[in-house]
Amino acid sequence: MTCPSxxxxxxxxxxxxxxxxxxxxxxxxxxxxxxxVVSAALIRDICDFLRSDPELRFDFLVDLTAVDRYPxxxxxxxxxxxxxxxxxxxxxxxxxxxxxxxxxDSLVPLWPAADMLERxxxxxxxxxxxxxxxxxxxxxxxxxQGHPLRKDYPLEGDx
Amino acid sequence: xxxxxxxxxxxSESMTLNLGPQHPSTHGVxxxxxxxDGETILRATPDIGYLHTGIEKNAxxxxxxxxxxxxxxIDYVAPLSNNLVYCLAVEKLLQLEVPxxxxxxxxxLTELTRINNHLVWxxxxxxxxxxxxxxLYCFREREEILKVFEAVSGQRMMCSxxxxxxxxxxxxxxxxxxxxxxxKILPERFDEYEELLxxxxxxxGRTRGVGVLTPEDALAYSISGPNxxxxxxxxxxxxxxxxxxxxxxxxxxxxxxxxDVYARYLVRMEEMRQSVRxxxxxxxxxxxxxxxxxxxxxxxxxxxxxxxxxxALIFHFKLVVDGFAPPAGEVYLPIESPKGELGCYLVSDGSxxxxxxxxxxxxxxxxxxxxxxxxxxxxxxxxxxxxSIDFVLGEVDR
Numbered sequence: 337m338t339c340p341s342x343x344x345x346x347x348x349x350x351x352x353x354x355x356x357x358x359x360x361x362x363x364x365x366x367x368x369x370x371x372x373v374v375s376a377a378l379i380r381d382i383c384d385f386l387r388s389d390p391e392l393r394f395d396f397l398v399d400l401t402a403v404d405r406y407p408x409x410x411x412x413x414x415x416x417x418x419x420x421x422x423x424x425x426x427x428x429x430x431x432x433x434x435x436x437x438x439x440x441d442s443l444v445p446l447w448p449a450a451d452m453l454e455r456x457x458x459x460x461x462x463x464x465x466x467x468x469x470x471x472x473x474x475x476x477x478x479x480x481q482g483h484p485l486r487k488d489y490p491l492e493g494d495x
Numbered sequence: 496x497x498x499x500x501x502x503x504x505x506x507s508e509s510m511t512l513n514l515g516p517q518h519p520s521t522h523g524v525x526x527x528x529x530x531x532d533g534e535t536i537l538r539a540t541p542d543i544g545y546l547h548t549g550i551e552k553n554a555x556x557x558x559x560x561x562x563x564x565x566x567x568x569i570d571y572v573a574p575l576s577n578n579l580v581y582c583l584a585v586e587k588l589l590q591l592e593v594p595x596x597x598x599x600x601x602x603x604l605t606e607l608t609r610i611n612n613h614l615v616w617x618x619x620x621x622x623x624x625x626x627x628x629x630x631l632y633c634f635r636e637r638e639e640i641l642k643v644f645e646a647v648s649g650q651r652m653m654c655s656x657x658x659x660x661x662x663x664x665x666x667x668x669x670x671x672x673x674x675x676x677x678x679k680i681l682p683e684r685f686d687e688y689e690e691l692l693x694x695x696x697x698x699x700g701r702t703r704g705v706g707v708l709t710p711e712d713a714l715a716y717s718i719s720g721p722n723x724x725x726x727x728x729x730x731x732x733x734x735x736x737x738x739x740x741x742x743x744x745x746x747x748x749x750x751x752x753x754x755d756v757y758a759r760y761l762v763r764m765e766e767m768r769q770s771v772r773x774x775x776x777x778x779x780x781x782x783x784x785x786x787x788x789x790x791x792x793x794x795x796x797x798x799x800x801x802x803x804x805x806x807a808l809i810f811h812f813k814l815v816v817d818g819f820a821p822p823a824g825e826v827y828l829p830i831e832s833p834k835g836e837l838g839c840y841l842v843s844d845g846s847x848x849x850x851x852x853x854x855x856x857x858x859x860x861x862x863x864x865x866x867x868x869x870x871x872x873x874x875x876x877x878x879x880x881x882x883s884i885d886f887v888l889g890e891v892d893r
Binding site: 396398401417421424426449451473475491 | 543544547549551552553555556587588590714715716717728730735736824825826827829836838840842850851853855859860862863867892
């Protein structure tokens with residue numbers, strides 16, 4: 337794991353490392369915002385842990401979105417912005433996914449708010465959320481081809 | 496064996512009804528698929544997407560400063576709040592300090608925007624519940640606010656008045672006078688609305704105990720802003736994570752415990768009065784100084800310097816042609832918009848165009864919670880609940 341030494345003793349980092357040895361892959365801080373790169377395969381367990389841990393209580397899903405790093409692989413980053421109503425702290429989690437058949441566990445069982453947010457990422461990035469109760473397009477028409485927010489999808493001209 | 500003399504037992508099944516996209520109470524193009532048992536709603540599925548304009552995709556092809564006019568068009572009822580969150584996000588990325596005068600005017604104008612938004616909300620909400628005159632009164636007062644926006648920015652609705660580093664220009668000379676008149680009438684008019692509604696038996700009957708949102712559900716559905724505060728959770732980003740100098744202002748955060756349509760109404764009424772308080776303080780304590788940061792290479796030089804100084808002319812040319820490139824990184828910046836937590840998540844790759852701009856609007860989540868709030872209610876209550884939750888379809892779809 338790559339983690340600057342000044343971040344190593346943060347509570348949330350220590351907790352995540354003790355939760356699962358492979359949970360946290362890297363951590364950084366930019367403009368006062370803590371960013372953790374986490375294992376995509378463990379995302380639901382990690383979020384469940386962060387949500388229910390009595391000291392952390394990251395119980396508010398602020399936002400769920402994705403970033404396309406095309407042509408770099410792993411291409412997609414699924415971004416989870418969490419906030420703790422108890423401590424007021426914010427946390428940004430990023431789960432990297434490869435461009436070939438990107439899949440990740442749905443968070444709808446933890447937060448019903450994730451429903452439409454995940455549908456939006458599915459629609460605009462083509463990332464599949466396993467366990468989502470009704471994964472279908474939300475903003476584009478149902479018969480639309482392609483995923484508009486991907487970087488290889490041109491803004492104008494032929495697709 | 497059934498009695499041959501009695502009629503056969505009634506076979507009943509649920510009915511599916513489309514509410515919208517043309518229904519007047521769905522504020523534009525929201526479709527709700529309702530599954531009904533008689534007049535009772537069993538299930539509600541919101542269907543959005545009619546107004547998707549690809550603003551996030553468009554932003555990836557523009558310079559940072561060119562994105563500002565797009566943000567107005569997301570939530571067109573509260574354009575200046577959108578300008579503010581975008582500018583603050585870019586300023587956080589650049590670590591750019593905004594002069595106090597610009598911060599004060601930003602606070603002042605976004606609080607006016609809050610009143611503007613709540614007036615539109617109150618007017619349409621009352622109209623849908625059946626109080627026509629409130630709608631006309633609210634739009635009469637809103638017109639006065641739009642006149643202030645026009646005087647300041649030249650635009651009534653799509654203001655685009657904030658810039659990265661400050662404001663687009665100085666405030667007009669008669670700004671104080673204009674606002675004094677406005678601030679005098681607004682509290683009286685709020686009293687007038689409350690006299691018409693708060694004790695009105697029809698209003699109470701249509702709103703009290705209707706569409707109750709529990710605090711647990713509010714958090715699970717990521718509800719923020721006035722809807723959250725009407726469910727008993729005192730969370731306001733202006734207090735919790737102050738931005739743009741809000742820590743210097745004295746105001747209360749109204750909270751109600753009931754979580755119903757009436758509570759959401761009362762919270763918003765009180766918020767408008769608190770906004771008037773903030774505007775008074777901002778006007779009285781308005782610091783002197785520049786309206787935009789002195790940051791060559793990021794902020795356009797003013798016209799006079801540009802015409803007399805060679806360097807200013809070069810900076811102007813370079814900025815217009817090449818833009819400016821913030822360091823690579825990513826920021827998320829939230830503000831308390833009239834509808835709830837409005838956030839801008841910006842990813843920079845070190846080029847002059849944002850690699851990704853994500854707009855976290857409260858409207859999408861407000862629409863989503865309808866599927867939780869509507870079941871068990873009658874269709875008539877559904878209209879009141881939809882009206883009370885406050886969303887704008889431009890921000891739902893972006």
